[in-house]
Structure formats: C-alpha cells, structure tokens
Amino acid sequence: MKVNFVDLKAQYQTIKPEIDSAIQNVISNTAFVLGKAVAEFEQEFASYCDVNHGMGINSGTSALIMALKALEVAEGDEVITTPNTFIATAEAISYAGAKPVFVDIEEKSYNMDPTKLEKAITGKTKAIIPVHLYGQPADMDPILQIAEKKEIPVIEDSAQAHGALYKEKKTGGLAMVGCFSFYPGKNLGAYGEGGAVTTNHDDIAQKVRMLRDHGSSKKFYHEYIGNNCRLEGIQGAVLSVKLKHLDKWNDGRRENANLYRKYLKGSSVKVPEEMPYSKHVYHVFCVRVKEREKLIDFLKEKDIYTNIHYPIPIHLQNAYSFLGYKKGSFPVTEGCMDEILSLPMFAELTEEQIKYTTDCIREFYGE
Ligand SMILES: Cc1ncc(COP(=O)(O)O)c(C=O)c1O
Incomplete structure (x- = not known):
C-alpha cells in the first residue's frame, strides 16, 4: 500500500466538476488578474475569518511583506517571531x-512561548509575528496583552492554520493583521501560488490593496512605492470552490489525527498535544520519534512518505548567520529538531493507510 505525504489528486477527484467549471469561467471572462473571482473570494474569506476585510495576494510570503509594509516597518526596525x-x-x-x-x-x-516574549522587546520592536505552526494557534491572549502594553502591533502568520480556532475565534481575526498562504498543499490551497491578508482595520486594508498593486488605487496614479503582489483570477475561483469544503476537510484531518492517536497509543512515538485553548486543524501531524533517519528510510521502503518541518531552525540557517545566533541560542526549538517527524496527513487519507503506517512504525521499534 502506498501512503503519500499529501495527495492533491485525491482531493481534486472529489471536486472536479466544480473546479473545472470555475476555471473555465475565468478563462471565458478573461479576468486573469484580480477581477470578479478574486473580489468574490476576498469577501467569502473575510466572512469565513470573521473579519471586515480580506485581500488576495500572490503568496503567503508577499502577504507578510504587505502586512509589514502597511504597518510601516522599515530599515532599522526589529520584528519578533519564532525560529x-x-x-x-x-x-x-x-x-x-x-x-x-x-x-x-x-x-x-x-x-x-509568551513567557519569553517581553525580554525580546526593545525600543526598535515594530511588530510581533506569532506563527500558528502545524495548524495550531499560538497562545494569543498573553502575546496580545504584552503587545498592547508596549503598543506594538501583532501580525498572525496563519499560513498553516486556515479555520483553526483560538478560544472559539478563527485565526486571521485574532490580532491587528492576519496573513495566509494558499500554497497548493495548505489546508486551503490554490492551483498555483496564492495568499491573503485579513484585517478589521479599514486603513490597513486600503493600504494593502494599494501596495499589492503598485501603490495605486487608480490606474497610473501611485500613492506609494508598491509591488505586483496581486492574486490571479483562476486562483480566486479555485479558492472560492475549495473554501466551501474547508471545514469538512479540516474535520477529516482531525479525525485522522485521532486515528493516529488511537493506533499509536502505548508506542514510543509522542503524538502532538492539542492545547486547551485551541482547535487544531493539523496542517502537519508532527510526532516525536527516536532514530528518526532510520525510521524515515524504513517507512520509505514500505512506500510511506514523511517529511520534517523543519530540519534546521531559522537562527541556524546559513542565510541568517549574520544575525550572530549560535547553537544553544534557542534550546527548546533545538531540542525538538532531531526528533520531529511529520506523518502523512490529508483529509482523504484512509483508516487503512493510517493503520498500515502505524503498524510499520510499531514494526520498526519492535513494539
Ligand atoms: C508558516 C509559514 N509562513 C509563511 C509561508 C509562506 O507562504 P507562501 O509559500 O505562500 O509564500 C508559509 C508557507 O509555506 C508558511 O508555512
């Protein structure tokens, strides 16, 4: 039996007629960039996240850049996130x-870790970006409390947490600004690149709309030095179709997470914890294991495909060596790095595939 890490073909088969006709519509209308399909999706997504505004952006990375630019983050400033x-x-x-x-x-x-946030704030801190990693919201209340006290805006990196809840509230509407990625493998994925910024603030919304389109709200009149970060019409149309299925797919992921828990019970594999304040949407099902590299190879031989999110924390990446962090700078992050393993996770994963995967894991450990 083969178990892919993600299986976008399986998902497409369940929505093929809707997707095909939505894409054909955009081609017939030739509204390839922004346009009606994107405008409709923006409204639907804003309403899904319980916010006033949603702006379609060409990727999650651009969404974060647009959000930071809208908050006037610039050279000389510091922005806090996690490694x-x-x-x-x-x-x-x-x-x-x-x-x-x-x-x-x-x-x-x-x-x-909100208890370590305040110490990292300096007079130069211009924004804080908690990341809702793997589909589980960060503990936002203490983060927002500290940010409010210091008058620093908070941007949610919700690229992995579409539809996740923090104390019954959707991510993307928990702070001043929310940023999403619609990279194809995400819980809500486009058929290409895509992203969004969400906010309740009219001024931020207006600025992001302009920044993504060359700093302009009227053709050839430019208020800011912006960029080309517009979402394509085809992606808007695909995302509108898929948004209607998102809750069902997230429920499917949650059911699969429970099946993993059931079949891994009593084994040496440590399954992820769902925090009391959150509804996790399992973009990634991250377990902790011993002898990881050998296990990965063993599973590959059994036609089971896993991943590591992420093998090297940002502060130890070559690209960021100039920041001067060292091994030992962030012991909790580093302590997880050699043990984390992402098991196959998507809504269409079958119980048989989960059972086969967990049986193979038990076989590897002789459990
Ligand atoms: C946590 C996080 N932030 C930002 C991004 C960037 O999104 P994109 O790949 O759409 O640019 C991603 C996507 O991979 C992500 O997982």
Missing part, C-alpha cells in the same frame, strides 16, 4: 528592511 517556522516568516521581515528577532517556542505547542 521554528518556515523561512518565509523571517524573509518577509528582511524584505521589509527590518531585523528578525527570535523568541523560543513552548515544547508542548511548538509555538511562541
């Missing part, structure tokens, strides 16, 4: 001209 994230979070800070400053994670949630 346990995809490099795009830090890259966006760098592209805005600022310096990334890291705060270690909590071992249980893999997200920013």
Whole structure:
C-alpha cells in the first residue's frame, strides 16, 4: 500500500466538476488578474475569518511583506517571531528592511512561548509575528496583552492554520493583521501560488490593496512605492470552490489525527498535544520519534512518505548567520529538531493507510 505525504489528486477527484467549471469561467471572462473571482473570494474569506476585510495576494510570503509594509516597518526596525517556522516568516521581515528577532517556542505547542516574549522587546520592536505552526494557534491572549502594553502591533502568520480556532475565534481575526498562504498543499490551497491578508482595520486594508498593486488605487496614479503582489483570477475561483469544503476537510484531518492517536497509543512515538485553548486543524501531524533517519528510510521502503518541518531552525540557517545566533541560542526549538517527524496527513487519507503506517512504525521499534 502506498501512503503519500499529501495527495492533491485525491482531493481534486472529489471536486472536479466544480473546479473545472470555475476555471473555465475565468478563462471565458478573461479576468486573469484580480477581477470578479478574486473580489468574490476576498469577501467569502473575510466572512469565513470573521473579519471586515480580506485581500488576495500572490503568496503567503508577499502577504507578510504587505502586512509589514502597511504597518510601516522599515530599515532599522526589529520584528519578533519564532525560529521554528518556515523561512518565509523571517524573509518577509528582511524584505521589509527590518531585523528578525527570535523568541523560543513552548515544547508542548511548538509555538511562541509568551513567557519569553517581553525580554525580546526593545525600543526598535515594530511588530510581533506569532506563527500558528502545524495548524495550531499560538497562545494569543498573553502575546496580545504584552503587545498592547508596549503598543506594538501583532501580525498572525496563519499560513498553516486556515479555520483553526483560538478560544472559539478563527485565526486571521485574532490580532491587528492576519496573513495566509494558499500554497497548493495548505489546508486551503490554490492551483498555483496564492495568499491573503485579513484585517478589521479599514486603513490597513486600503493600504494593502494599494501596495499589492503598485501603490495605486487608480490606474497610473501611485500613492506609494508598491509591488505586483496581486492574486490571479483562476486562483480566486479555485479558492472560492475549495473554501466551501474547508471545514469538512479540516474535520477529516482531525479525525485522522485521532486515528493516529488511537493506533499509536502505548508506542514510543509522542503524538502532538492539542492545547486547551485551541482547535487544531493539523496542517502537519508532527510526532516525536527516536532514530528518526532510520525510521524515515524504513517507512520509505514500505512506500510511506514523511517529511520534517523543519530540519534546521531559522537562527541556524546559513542565510541568517549574520544575525550572530549560535547553537544553544534557542534550546527548546533545538531540542525538538532531531526528533520531529511529520506523518502523512490529508483529509482523504484512509483508516487503512493510517493503520498500515502505524503498524510499520510499531514494526520498526519492535513494539
Ligand atoms: C508558516 C509559514 N509562513 C509563511 C509561508 C509562506 O507562504 P507562501 O509559500 O505562500 O509564500 C508559509 C508557507 O509555506 C508558511 O508555512
């Protein structure tokens, strides 16, 4: 039996007629960039996230850059995030001209440890970006409390957490600005690149709309030095179709997470914890294992494909060596790095595939 890490073909088969006709519509209308399909999706997504505004952007990385630019983050500023994230979070800070400053994670949630946040704030801190990693929201209340006290805006990196809840509230609407990625493998994925910025603030929304389109709201009149970060019509149309299925797919992921828990019970594999304040949407099902590299090879031989999110934390990446962090700078993040393993996870994964995967894991450990 083959178990892919993700299987976008399986998902497409369940929505083929809707997707094909939505894409054909955009081609017939020739509204290839922004246009009606994107405008409709923006409204639907804003309403899904319980916010006033949603702006379609050409990627999650660009969404973070647009959000930082809208908050006037610039050279000489510092922006706080965690070292346990995809490099795009830090890259966006760098592209805005600022310096990334890291705060270690909590071992249980893999997200920013709010108790370590205040110490990282300086007079130069212009924004804080907690990441809702793997699909589980960061502990936002204490983060927002500290940020409010210091009058620093918070941007959620919700690239992995579409539809996740923090104390019954959707991510993307928990702070001043939310940023999403619609990279194809995400819980809500486009058929190409895509992203969004969400906010309740009219001024930020207006600025992001302009920044993504060359700093302009009227053709050939430019208020700001912007960029070309517009979402394509075909992606808007695909995302509208897929948004209607998102809750069902997230429920499927949650059911699969429970099946993994059931079949791994009593084994030496440590399954992820769902924090009491969160509804996790399992973009990634991250377990902790011993002898990881050997296990990965063993599973590959059994036609089971896994991944590591992420093998090297940002502060130890060559690209960020100039920041001067060393091994030992963030012990909790580093302590997880050699043990984390992402098991196959998507809504269409079958119980047989999960049972086969966990049987193979038990076989490897002789359990
Ligand atoms: C946590 C996180 N932030 C930002 C991004 C960037 O999104 P994109 O790949 O759409 O640019 C990703 C996507 O991979 C991500 O996982």
